[in-house]
Amino acid sequence: MKVVSEIDNINSRIRKDRVFLGLVVLFSVITVSPIILIISKLIEKGYKQLSFGFLIEKTPDTMQAMAAIANNELIPGGIVNGILGTVLMVVLASVFAIPVGIITGVYLYENQEKWMANLTRSISDILQGVPSIVLGLISYLWVVKHVTNGFSAMAGSFALGIMMLPMIVRSTEETLKMIPQTLKEAGLALGIPYWRVLFGILIPTGFSGLMTGILLAVSRVIGETAPLMLTALGSSVINTNIAKPTSAIPLLIWEFYNDPNMVDMIWSSSLLLMIIVLAFNLTAKQVAANRK
Amino acid sequence: MNSDKITKIVLFSVSFIILIIAGGMVFSLVGGAIPSFKTFGLGFITSSQWDPTDGRENYGALPFIAGTLITSFAALIISFPLSFATSLFLGEYYRNTRVAKILGTMVDLLAGIPSIVYGLWGFYILRPFLIGLGFENQGFGVFTASIVLAIMIIPYATSLSNEIISMVPNDLKEAAYSLGSTRYEVIRYVTVPAARSGIFAGYILAFGRALGETMAVTMLIGNANRIPDSLFSTGNTMASVIANQFGEADGLKLSSLIAIGLLLFVITGIVNGIGKMIIKKMN
Numbered sequence: 001m002k003v004v005s006e007i008d009n010i011n012s013r014i015r016k017d018r019v020f021l022g023l024v025v026l027f028s029v030i031t032v033s034p035i036i037l038i039i040s041k042l043i044e045k046g047y048k049q050l051s052f053g054f055l056i057e058k059t060p061d062t063m064q065a066m067a068a069i070a071n072n073e074l075i076p077g078g079i080v081n082g083i084l085g086t087v088l089m090v091v092l093a094s095v096f097a098i099p100v101g102i103i104t105g106v107y108l109y110e111n112q113e114k115w116m117a118n119l120t121r122s123i124s125d126i127l128q129g130v131p132s133i134v135l136g137l138i139s140y141l142w143v144v145k146h147v148t149n150g151f152s153a154m155a156g157s158f159a160l161g162i163m164m165l166p167m168i169v170r171s172t173e174e175t176l177k178m179i180p181q182t183l184k185e186a187g188l189a190l191g192i193p194y195w196r197v198l199f200g201i202l203i204p205t206g207f208s209g210l211m212t213g214i215l216l217a218v219s220r221v222i223g224e225t226a227p228l229m230l231t232a233l234g235s236s237v238i239n240t241n242i243a244k245p246t247s248a249i250p251l252l253i254w255e256f257y258n259d260p261n262m263v264d265m266i267w268s269s270s271l272l273l274m275i276i277v278l279a280f281n282l283t284a285k286q287v288a289a290n291r292k
Numbered sequence: 293m294n295s296d297k298i299t300k301i302v303l304f305s306v307s308f309i310i311l312i313i314a315g316g317m318v319f320s321l322v323g324g325a326i327p328s329f330k331t332f333g334l335g336f337i338t339s340s341q342w343d344p345t346d347g348r349e350n351y352g353a354l355p356f357i358a359g360t361l362i363t364s365f366a367a368l369i370i371s372f373p374l375s376f377a378t379s380l381f382l383g384e385y386y387r388n389t390r391v392a393k394i395l396g397t398m399v400d401l402l403a404g405i406p407s408i409v410y411g412l413w414g415f416y417i418l419r420p421f422l423i424g425l426g427f428e429n430q431g432f433g434v435f436t437a438s439i440v441l442a443i444m445i446i447p448y449a450t451s452l453s454n455e456i457i458s459m460v461p462n463d464l465k466e467a468a469y470s471l472g473s474t475r476y477e478v479i480r481y482v483t484v485p486a487a488r489s490g491i492f493a494g495y496i497l498a499f500g501r502a503l504g505e506t507m508a509v510t511m512l513i514g515n516a517n518r519i520p521d522s523l524f525s526t527g528n529t530m531a532s533v534i535a536n537q538f539g540e541a542d543g544l545k546l547s548s549l550i551a552i553g554l555l556l557f558v559i560t561g562i563v564n565g566i567g568k569m570i571i572k573k574m575n
Contacts, residue, residue: 017474024385027377031450032398034443038405038413104307120307122568123314129497129564130317130557131504133531137553141320162313169310195299223406226506226535250408257412257511270409281404285397 042274046267054078054268059236059252065261075264081238082252089248090222092157097164098214105172106198128166135159136227144231153246156232160224164217171213175206208291212284219280223273225250249273325551327544336551342517344545351548353555358519359527363434363509364502367441368495375449383457384483403447411511414440432514433526440508449498456490457483489574496567503560506531530556
């Protein structure tokens with residue numbers, strides 16, 4: 001009798017083990033299914049409109065869109081004002097965040113445990129956790145109200161820039177930490193000036209690591225909508241003046257979503273945004289993989 | 293002055309920028325919130341009135357604080373089985389295999405999808421689906437927002453716990469195997485207890501993410517300025533009320549929205565601080 005019950009026990013333990021593995025696999029598949037569901041939906045609904053014209057024409061006005069819908073045609077026009085706005089703001093944000101972020105990262109690496117470095121590191125971590133809409137509020141209070149006296153590309157890029165900054169600081173420090181100390185010591189032993197050891201040896205050695213961090217930071221801010229609503233506002237024309245309201249792809253998606261006549265354009269715009277974001281994301285992964 | 297010294301000064305002063313920004317942020321948020329706190333006092337946090345009518349303006353943030361906490365907490369609960377299973381898949385069962393690499397990349401990509409695209413998907417795909425299931429009448433509300441929020445925070449919860457789980461020493465696990473444990477028993481009695489605090493920290497950081505999510509929630513929660521009384525009721529979160537009402541705001545209303553931003557800043561700061569502290573203690 002006793003033997004039988006022990007075999008039973010083993011069988012039930014094995015069964016439990018298998019059921020658990022089954023659940024783990026099932027839930028893992030459920031976890032990643034949204035990415036496939038979302039991308040396939042964007043392609044299914046958005047590919048028709050994605051043409052060359054979509055990339056080089058301005059947003060149509062509501063009347064044009066209404067006329068096209070009435071005739072059962074695709075809405076004409078494109079989102080070039082959004083594309084150029086996104087490029088303008090992301091480039092401006094990068095011009096601010098990349099140098100400041102890399103130099104701060106180098107500072108943290110060079111001063112590991114000094115209290116000032118610890119403070120900077122903690123503050124940078126806190127900044128990374130601040131919701132993007134709060135960064136939008138800050139940029140509104142600083143740039144919109146006091147610098148450009150109105151909604152502007154500059155305010156938008158400032159919000160995106162403070163979003164990128166802590167990510168770049170962190171990735172720079174982490175990258176530098178993985179470079180062997182001996183490289184730096186060899187440089188110093190040769191009598192090379194300190195700044196050249198940092199920017200002639202450390203940074204080039206860690207270049208691909210820094211690049212990964214930068215690309216990920218860019219891919220993170222390209223899709224940001226909320227902070228731009230409070231800062232760049234949006235515009236139906238192509239704008240190159242950084243002190244004027246400017247559109248961006250995510251802002252256009254938000255506008256289309258709120259305008260019943262334009263709603264058909266959300267899918268193609270989202271598909272384009274998704275392609276750009278994924279391209280940055282996967283390039284970053286590739287750069288990181290090549291490094292290893 | 294030699295060049296080494298100049299280099300050091302440049303490094304120091306540039307890294308000071310981040311401190312200035314952070315300090316200035318607190319200063320500006322507090323400064324902008326003062327008119328509202330002066331008018332309503334502590335009532336700003338405890339009142340559930342949100343009345344922008346001229347002459348009897350009255351702003352209280354309680355519905356939004358409640359909405360934020362409820363949606364984020366619900367999202368955390370929904371995401372738990374999913375991200376826990378995924379981190380076991382990546383960090384234990386299929387560690388260092390091709391399939392784990394692919395799955396891991398896909399989880400990372402989940403973090404890359406812009407919030408507004410999640411919102412669209414939730415609005416046009418998930419919402420009709422939930423209505424079809426008979427869950428909700430119009431499909432807006434805390435529940436719909438929480439599901440999308442749960443998907444959005446999965447990568448954050450998974451990445452840390454996956455790493456910690458894969459770092460549990462093999463000796464420990466092998467000792468348990470040699471005693472005749474099944475894999476499930478090893479996970480339950482060895483791996484998870486050893487990785488417990490890391491897993492916990494991952495969920496806290498994911499919770500911090502959920503608190504500040506704006507666009508997807510704004511598009512799905514229904515934007516009603518009241519305390520949600522059930523999972524299927526509509527509501528508003530702190531982030532979504534800022535996004536919604538900012539356009540036409542000035543004076544006392546603007547100050548109240550900034551005050552909500554300040555509260556959001558403080559709450560996410562505390563939550564992230566707790567998460568970071570647990571991680572620090574582990575090392």
